[in-house]
Structure formats: structure tokens, C-alpha cells
Amino acid sequence: MSNSSYRPGSSYALIHPDAVLMIALEEAGEAADLWEAIGQIPDIVALINELGRGGLSSMPPFAYVMRSPKHLQLIVRDGYVVTIRTSGGPVVVDGSGVSTWSERRLPSDEVESVQISDGSAHSSAALPVIAGVVQACEVSFDPEGRPLAQRTTGDHAVPTAAAPPEPAREVDRTAEPKAKAKAAPQPDLVVSEPEADHLAKSPSAEAAAEPAGEVTEDRADEQVEGSTPQEEPAPDRPETSPPTDTEDTEEAEDGQGDEDDEDAGATLFDPDDASFDAMFFTSGRPEPEDVPEPNATTEADGDEDAPEPEQVAPEPTPDNDSGAGNDDLDVVGDHDEHTMSPAQFAELRARMRDRGAGDQPAAPRPPRVVLSTGREAALDRSVLIGRAPQARNTTPTGLPHLLIVDDPFVSGTHLELAYRDGVVWATDFSTNGTLLRSPHGEPVPLVKGVPTVIADGTVLEVSDNLTATVAPG
């Protein structure tokens, strides 16, 4: 958002032209990883999916505000307060005491300014920021001021025709410098442009040239050294073009504009059981009985809007009409025509994943354990192999996949496999032992109870009649 400022504090604030995330993290490294995710301008659901990988109880406190062509959407958890100054008065969204989260959605033409605070006291002066990651107790910004770039996930800003969209770019963008983006030298963590991969893949020279999402150093220096955090006049805006420009380019190349047209405006999500399950329990392989197959549900597609011929103006839209009152939606469950069904969401996620390897901050698909019987399980969680394996007193997402075998020489809980830090570990718990047979060399028994790294191509002999191997995901 333009005209952003912050006060130093201990929360991490990931500030992007079209989205701001304030979050309580343990380490700066986590902020770096999240910066890549934020660069995609995830909609609320995608962000919850990202942050809720470990289940609701391990989701950190955060507040997220994102801009779409017609709305400002935000989600707040315990620990943060978002204050929005609107033409109708201030709107405060306080996450205190909410065990899940609170959502709001406001017409963007009613929003004058937004402030996110983590509630800690502050007395320091506000510092200007254009984009990047800083540690703050409060972030303020004015969501207006610069046109939204086009996005293919969530709302479209397609200027005219609804057909396979020409990426409609603001005129001044074409003149953007070709420098590789680097965030301004903010006081804290600064992350390099995650869309480099995007850029490399795009055949459009224009797209390749655009430093998506962040400010070039020189201009940023000028800004930061300036005395006020205020006006970013038009020349600055091109530099902060959001990463999704390149997505638009790819989309144009796809020649499949039709599938993206469906997503205009689809954002809010009603967490009925199936969708709740989909959000929280589909990291990696979904439980077959929990998650609706992306293409098998009969959810109507009638919810989406046709892409609207919305003018993306280079000037701030004047606060003329607020349309039909306040679109204030109190928590998910009250959705308008922009609801996405679980099937659509799953499909959208799949497309986001397919769009470019590496741009999706989600981890690569985990490997699978494959038994000689043909049964297999994904290593998105631990896998237990045995006649009647048990797992005691863990979390719902820590519950392992069970591969149950009917072999009397196999112990109840015989072998555990886990995927951590890109490496597969095996631990034997059995009476008869497990042999590790690597592609080269003698078979070696696993030491009972000791997690052992399993290299590609290793065969684990669970019994004379049963082996297990690890296959790529």
C-alpha cells in the first residue's frame, strides 16, 4: 500500500503494495519464507492454508490486509487490532479472544486508511516504508493511491473484454526500469524478489523486465532518506508493481484465459466441515474421506461474477459512491456472490501450484512410502508400518498414516518413516528387525529406535515377504 509507515516493534510486518501481513514469528527466517508467499497476494483462504499447515492451534497470531479491485479484505487473529478509517467512521476489528479469526471485507472506495497494531505500547516515531519486511508494533497505510496490478488469483482488473485477457497494465509500468528488484534497505530483514523464477520463465520481455513487487534500491534510498513517509508520486508506483504482472503474462500465454475468468472476485469462503477439512488437512495428501475431490463435487459455479470491465485508474479513485452500504461481513459464514466452493478452491490451489515451480511457497510434494504389496502412503506425515500400528498422544496433524500389513512376522508397530528437512528417516521398532538394503553394498539392520537416513533407492526389508521403498512425491 502506498504511504505506508510503521513504528518499530517486535511483530514482523511484511509490507507489499497490495497486502500487509503482521505476524508474530519466532525467527526472522520464517519471515523470509513468508515474504515469498505474500508476494503472491494470497487471498484469505490461501493465506490461512499457508499459515495453518500445522493445524489451527499452531497458527501464529497475525493480521492480514489485502487489496482487491473493489474491496479491502482483512483477517485478524488474537493479538492484533486493525483500525480502518472509512467514510462512515472508524471500523475496529479486534482479534482479542477470538480463538479462530475475524474477517472483514469493505468496499475499497470507502476505506481511507488502515492501521494494524499488535497492541504493544509504542512511543517511537513512525518511519516510512514502501515494501519489505520490518519489525513493527504498528503499521499504517493508505490503500488508495496507486492502481492495483492485475492478479490472476482473486479479483481481476480487466479493463475491457472478458475474453482471454490481455494483461492490462497501467501505462507507466511499461517504462519501468529493468533492474532486478531489491527491497529498500529497511531497518530489518529484506528479501530478494521471489518472482525471479516467474520472470525467467516468461517469454515476454516486458514481464521479464519488471521488478515485481519491490522497490529498486536507488529510489528506495531516496524515499527512506526523505523526511516524511508521505506521498509516493506516480513515478514511484511503477517500481512497486506487484508480482502478479508476470502471472498475467503467463496467463496470457496459457491461452486458457477462460479458467481464470472464473475467479473474478472469488475470495470469501464458508468453512463448512468439508471446506474446513480441506483447509486444514490437505497439506500434502488429503485424507480421501475428508477432502472433496477437486473435480468430483457438484458445487455450482454460479457463484462467481463474470469478470468486470473495471477501469484501473492511475489516480486514486475518488470517494464518490459507496454503492449499497457497507459490505461489512462479520466472520466467514456470511458470504456474498464471491464465494468459492471447496472444489474451486482446490482447483485454484492446483493451478497456483502448476503456474510456476518455485513460485508457490508451499513445500514440494513429499515422497511416498511404497510397500511391495502395492500399498503406499505420502510422507506429508509420519508413516507407520505394522500389523496394528499405534500412535499415542499426538496432534491431529501429527497422527501418522498407517500402513497395515497382515504378516505374522511383522510387529504391531514395526517401522516408522518420516520426512524432515528434505530427508527421509526410518526408525525400526520391531521384534525381528528391519534390514536396510542400499543400491550398493550389504544389507544392514537398522538400529532399533534410532532414526536412520534413507537414501534414494534404498529398500527396507520389513520381513521376508515385505519390503518398503521411498518413491518421489
Added chain:
Amino acid sequence: MPAALHPSWTPDPGSPERQIVFGAASHPGNVRTVNEDRWFTSPPVFLVADGMGGHQAGDVASSLVVSTFDEMVRDGVSGVASVAACITRCHERIAALGTDSAAPGSTLVGAVYLTEDGAGYWLVVNIGDSRAYWLTADGFEQLSRDHSVVQELIDAGRISQSAAASHPERHVITRALGPFDNLPADYSWIPVVDDSMLLLCSDGVTSELDDTTIAQLLASGMGTQETAEAIVTAAVNAGGRDNATAVVLQVNGTTGEVRGERRDERASSTDTLPGRRTQ
């Protein structure tokens, strides 16, 4: 009581030989006037919830647990995720009763019959100091982990198990459903084993009866309903200082064979045949 009057359930109509027979009993005890314990048996869900706090609203809290799980059963249990979502809803609904220091809360210990990789499994969930126990041919053991101050002291080696029984803080729990920090419940996969029994009970039972006594009652060969009543009665007779509740599940088998002699070893799912390894 004739076995025919015991409620029983066939989890898999394709394998009618496996049946779950169940019974439940509850008593306010000798000291409390209100019974804030609730139990719920609606296959595939079986649970005990012990309400607490909140100016006698503890029974409201434990009742909310039952009604929320009832909704889940009606909507259809589709796996771990539905149980986790149900527990989250319990948390929210109880928290809505109030969040001050005297706000009510509830424990939960439950067993949900699910199918994992084609085999019947109990998803055992626990939050608080109610307990799940398992009696099989291999013996009697506690499945759940107490979320209590006393258990933490034991785990830290600060006090012994026997000292716990008389520890002044033995009823102070560290996790519950309600206005507490959103600490998660424990989840366990326990294979459904033929000729086994599962006991879910509130601390009104375990604070009065030791494990040996409970095991003996479970193994006594009475029907599940009689067993549940006997356990609760024994707890009340031993002191009854708190509400006492027991849900008893029996998998297959007729009475008296649960802790019987080992038959063919291969029939026991907990025994492995010693194997020769061919190199």
C-alpha cells in the same frame, strides 16, 4: 442382565462378526449435589466429559460437549478432521459461556471408531484428566495422558505415582475445553482388537479406585452395562468425593474371555512371531 439387552453395534456390516457392545453409568457421588459429568454413546462416538467451574455451569459445559459431538454424528464422521473440527467447536461454544477466571470448562475423553487403511481403529482423543484405558490379552494400560499438574510433576520426576494420589493439587488440570489457551487435545490411533475392552471414565473413578481394582472390574466378565455400573458404584463406595462416570466398550468376544489364555498366537494382533531372517 441378558446379553441381548446390551446395546451393541456392528461397525462393518460386511464383517458382522465384529461387534462393539457398550454400557455407561454415572453418579454424582457422595459430596457433590450436581452431576457435572456427561457421557455419550452414539456409535461410532463414545465419550465422557467432566464439566468444571463457572458457578455450577460445569454441567452446561459438559453438555455442550455432548451436543456438539451429537451434531457431528448426525452430520457424519468423516475422519480425524471432523473430530478435530468438532473439538474446536466445543472449545468455542464453551468459551462463549464466559472467559473470566471462574468460567466453565470441560474435559473430554473419547473414542471414535474409524477405519484406517481398511482396519478398524479407535481414534482416542483426550483433553483434561478424564481417562481412557485398554484391556487386552496383553494386559491393562492407560491409553490417555493426563493433562494435570500432578502428571507434569510425575513426568518431571518431582513426585512419584503413589504420592500423586494424595497430592493437594491432584485435581488441577492444565488443559480443558473452554476459556483456556487453545492447547490441543491428544490424539491416538489405537487398533481395534478382538476381545478387548475400552474404558472411558472421569477422575471421580480414578481418584477413588486404583488401576488394579479397575482392571479387575473390567475383567470380571460381567456385561458392559453391569461393569460400568460396578465401576461407578465402587468409586462412590470408596469415597465418592466427585462425580463418577464410566463408559465401557467391549469388542467382540463373550464375557470372561478377555483376559483369557492366549489362543493361537497368530490370532493376537499384538504378538509377533519370532522370525528367522534370510540374508
